[in-house]
Amino acid sequence: MSILQASGLIKHYGKGSSAVRALRGVDLEVQDGEFAAVVGTSGSGKSTLLHLLGGLDRPTEGKVLIRGKDIYAMNDDELTIFRRRNIGFIFQQYNLVPVLNVYDNIVLPIELDGNRPDSEFVSHVAETLGLTALLHRLPGQLSGGQQQRVAIARALAAKPSFVLADEPTGNLDSATSQEVIGLLKVTSRQFNQTMVMITHNEEIALMADRVIRIEDGQIMEGRVYHVSKQY
Numbered sequence: 001m002s003i004l005q006a007s008g009l010i011k012h013y014g015k016g017s018s019a020v021r022a023l024r025g026v027d028l029e030v031q032d033g034e035f036a037a038v039v040g041t042s043g044s045g046k047s048t049l050l051h052l053l054g055g056l057d058r059p060t061e062g063k064v065l066i067r068g069k070d071i072y073a074m075n076d077d078e079l080t081i082f083r084r085r086n087i088g089f090i091f092q093q094y095n096l097v098p099v100l101n102v103y104d105n106i107v108l109p110i111e112l113d114g115n116r117p118d119s120e121f122v123s124h125v126a127e128t129l130g131l132t133a134l135l136h137r138l139p140g141q142l143s144g145g146q147q148q149r150v151a152i153a154r155a156l157a158a159k160p161s162f163v164l165a166d167e168p169t170g171n172l173d174s175a176t177s178q179e180v181i182g183l184l185k186v187t188s189r190q191f192n193q194t195m196v197m198i199t200h201n202e203e204i205a206l207m208a209d210r211v212i213r214i215e216d217g218q219i220m221e222g223r224v225y226h227v228s229k230q231y
């Protein structure tokens with residue numbers, strides 16, 4: 001079953017002759033539980049695509065359906081709530097709150113949403129990511145790889161069905177990157193989460209179920225997932 005369907009996505013920044021045509025008609029389907037990587041040269045439109053798939057911006061034209069729901073038919077407030085409840089985001093910058101310990105960072109978005117964290121689930125996520133012994137530390141007392149694992153735990157703790165990651169290993173060395181992506185793969189399987197991840201790193205991309213290649217605002221390869229491929 002497809003969790004996400006994007007059709008005819010066009011994004012222009014600015015207007016008139018100086019407009020940048022960042023996406024030029026993107027059609028994409030992502031299956032439930034899939035782990036997909038988006039690759040392409042700098043400026044090809046990867047981040048623009050990810051932002052549109054996650055409801056962080058609005059397209060100039062086109063639609064994004066998540067579980068059949070047309071996310072851009074919602075107003076800004078509805079979209080913010082939908083995003084918070086259904087989508088986890090992981091960025092290159094970890095964006096942890098320096099004065100909060102690891103546990104409080106992980107549950108912060110849930111508490112900001114007025115909910116109580118499912119402490120059993122949070123413990124399970126923390127354990128899977130090797131964070132159990134670090135829960136009382138401050139972010140400043142952690143390595144880059146550990147901080148990114150906290151950011152991943154934070155993205156997963158609210159049990160989103162869909163996780164979007166923009167260069168999640170951009171600040172990490174290659175061994176740590178492979179480890180973090182390995183963990184992302186494990187968590188996506190274990191918690192049944194669909195993952196779309198941008199990466200510059202071809203080795204990292206090969207760890208995904210599918211590689212979506214984007215060039216000059218268009219998808220050149222990997223638009224549709226082939227069920228015959230093993231996953």
Ligand SMILES: Nc1ncnc2c1ncn2[C@@H]1O[C@H](COP(=O)(O)OP(=O)(O)OP(=O)(O)O)[C@@H](O)[C@H]1O
Nearest residue numbers: 013014020022040041042043044045046047048049
């Ligand atoms: N807010 C913006 N205003 C104007 N132009 C933008 C904006 N954001 C992106 N662009 C332009 O849109 C095009 C696609 O940018 P995007 O960030 O999606 O590419 P990318 O593939 O993610 O690049 P990188 O790998 O360098 O992050 C580029 O030409 C970029 O300069």
